[in-house]
Amino acid sequence: MGQPDRKGGHRAIMSTTDHQFSDAAIRQFLLGQLRGSRREAFERALFSNSSLEQRTRLAEIAVADDYALGQLRANERKSFVDNFPLSAARREQIQVSRALGEWFAPASESSFVEKSKVFRHVAWKWAFATMILIMLFATIWVATKEPRIVRFVMPHRRPHAAATMPTPEVSHHAESSTEPRAHQDESPAPPSHEAGSDAIVLNAATSADNVPVLTLAKLHDQHVRVRCMLDETPQVAYRAELLKSSGEVVYTQEELTPGADRIDLNIPTERLAAGDFQIRLTRMSDGKQASYYLRVK
Amino acid sequence: MTKRGRWQGQLFPVALAIKARDFVDYSSMPLGAGDALKLMSSAPKLKDLQQTDFDRLLLWLDPNPERAGERYEKVRWRLIAILAARGCRIPEELADETIDRVARRVHDIEATYVGDKSIYFLGVMNNVHHEYLKRPQLPQLVQPPDDPAVPEETYVCLDRCVAKLTPHAREIIEQYYAADKRAKINLRKRIAAMLGISNSNLRLRALRIRAKLQTCIEQCLNGAARP
Numbered sequence: 001m002g003q004p005d006r007k008g009g010h011r012a013i014m015s016t017t018d019h020q021f022s023d024a025a026i027r028q029f030l031l032g033q034l035r036g037s038r039r040e041a042f043e044r045a046l047f048s049n050s051s052l053e054q055r056t057r058l059a060e061i062a063v064a065d066d067y068a069l070g071q072l073r074a075n076e077r078k079s080f081v082d083n084f085p086l087s088a089a090r091r092e093q094i095q096v097s098r099a100l101g102e103w104f105a106p107a108s109e110s111s112f113v114e115k116s117k118v119f120r121h122v123a124w125k126w127a128f129a130t131m132i133l134i135m136l137f138a139t140i141w142v143a144t145k146e147p148r149i150v151r152f153v154m155p156h157r158r159p160h161a162a163a164t165m166p167t168p169e170v171s172h173h174a175e176s177s178t179e180p181r182a183h184q185d186e187s188p189a190p191p192s193h194e195a196g197s198d199a200i201v202l203n204a205a206t207s208a209d210n211v212p213v214l215t216l217a218k219l220h221d222q223h224v225r226v227r228c229m230l231d232e233t234p235q236v237a238y239r240a241e242l243l244k245s246s247g248e249v250v251y252t253q254e255e256l257t258p259g260a261d262r263i264d265l266n267i268p269t270e271r272l273a274a275g276d277f278q279i280r281l282t283r284m285s286d287g288k289q290a291s292y293y294l295r296v297k
Numbered sequence: 298m299t300k301r302g303r304w305q306g307q308l309f310p311v312a313l314a315i316k317a318r319d320f321v322d323y324s325s326m327p328l329g330a331g332d333a334l335k336l337m338s339s340a341p342k343l344k345d346l347q348q349t350d351f352d353r354l355l356l357w358l359d360p361n362p363e364r365a366g367e368r369y370e371k372v373r374w375r376l377i378a379i380l381a382a383r384g385c386r387i388p389e390e391l392a393d394e395t396i397d398r399v400a401r402r403v404h405d406i407e408a409t410y411v412g413d414k415s416i417y418f419l420g421v422m423n424n425v426h427h428e429y430l431k432r433p434q435l436p437q438l439v440q441p442p443d444d445p446a447v448p449e450e451t452y453v454c455l456d457r458c459v460a461k462l463t464p465h466a467r468e469i470i471e472q473y474y475a476a477d478k479r480a481k482i483n484l485r486k487r488i489a490a491m492l493g494i495s496n497s498n499l500r501l502r503a504l505r506i507r508a509k510l511q512t513c514i515e516q517c518l519n520g521a522a523r524p
Contacts (some may be wrong), residue, residue, distance in 0.1 A: 031382075034382065039382070039480070043419065044416070046378065047418070050417070056378065058508060060378070062504055083384055084381065087388055089515075090381070092511075092514075100470075100507070100510070103459070159475065
């Protein structure tokens with residue numbers, strides 16, 4: 001093998017420039033498996049064909065990757081060990097290949113191809129969360145606009161204070177009042193437990209524990225007779241209002257005249273529904289009020 | 298780093314100065330700032346490549362210093378690749394010896410040489426390799442590639458270089474290296490289908506990104522190695 005001719009190299013390359021080498025051939029070259037004239041042709045082409053050089057550089061990286069990731073066949077692996085890691089640059093390539101393999105290994109299938117599945121899962125989560133939010137807002141809206149439904153679901157209990165609210169007489173008349181209190185002790189209130197008949201007796205002293213319960217299913221008339229017991233009965237007119245727990249007045253009866261120690265009301269059954277009600281008695285002469293509580297089921 | 302070192306990412310005059318230090322054994326002399334210029338003008342030993350020869354070589358490869366540096370690197374890479382493919386245990390040394398010989402001869406051929414200059418290196422390399430094969434072969438220690446310890450600096454540099462990739466490039470490279478052997482072929486097919494490209498195109502893209510990563514990491518490691 002003599003010195004290269006000054007023009008010989010050029011002439012030689014003209015015959016090999018167009019020679020095509022497959023990826024497999026490039027790989028064989030890098031692994032030292034290309035022999036004879038085919039290797040010589042490849043070497044000349046490598047010096048003259050920049051495209052082949054680029055492909056070989058990329059293949060060099062691919063081979064290093066395959067080795068680092070354990071993807072070489074047995075015969076390739078032996079050739080690789082014998083012929084590849086002979087330069088510092090290639091040894092660095094192998095290190096980087098191994099680092100890349102370790103670096104990205106945990107990502108595995110879980111992020112790209114599986115991303116479509118993940119996306120579907122995420123979409124379902126969003127859909128579910130949106131549905132929950134819609135239901136929440138709908139519940140709030142219903143509770144605001146239709147309290148009757150809420151009470152149907154969650155019966156409201158009146159506070160203790162309301163049950164012990166004194167009659168107008170007690171709350172608004174001074175202790176030194178000279179008005180007779182004749183009926184204060186002599187009007188034992190009928191038991192204010194559940195009344196199955198069409199009449200129910202209410203006492204202003206009813207506590208939350210023994211709020212009278214009226215069962216609509218047991219009513220036979222179109223009216224319910226409610227008797228509100230009074231501590232004293234000045235002969236003046238009263239107004240009675242039936243209120244829902246929300247404060248809505250559902251029934252009003254004017255010009256009620258007390259008899260003895262009570263005022264009787266006739267409340268249309270249709271005005272009642274399951275829930276808590278308040279009957280507010282207002283003395284027309286001075287506006288004094290007393291409250292009675294009733295639970296309907 | 299080999300005798301010549303590598304020039305990627307370095308300014309050309311700096312590379313010349315580094316080469317000047319490599320040509321002559323000045324290891325016993327204290328070196329400081331500006332020593333490179335002194336070295337460039339120092340008289341080298343007879344057997345060492347003279348700086349003027351090397352300058353002439355670069356000028357012969359390309360009048361533009363940057364392009365000349367690139368061509369030099371390409372020639373050196375090709376020489377190493379071929380020598381390694383031939384089973385040479387010291388491809389870098391023989392490649393540098395080849396370049397030195399060509400550099401000494403440029404003065405004689407530059408006026409008359411016609412054709413692709415890089416081909417000339419191939420002929421000289423054949424001679425150098427032939428001489429190498431005639432030498433008594435000493436057992437060479439090749440660094441075992443199975444060494445499991447990847448230096449921590451490599452991971453640090455990998456982290457930095459991956460962070461510089463575009464999200465799309467990162468996605469491709471991430472997935473390309475993700476699946477294990479069994480799943481890899483199917484996975485790559487699916488990735489290619491999702492990206493609307495062919496399997497070979499995906500591979501090419503991934504390898505190009507990988508090549509950029511390699512360059513970035515090498516520069517990073519060289520930068521970290523410098524004081």
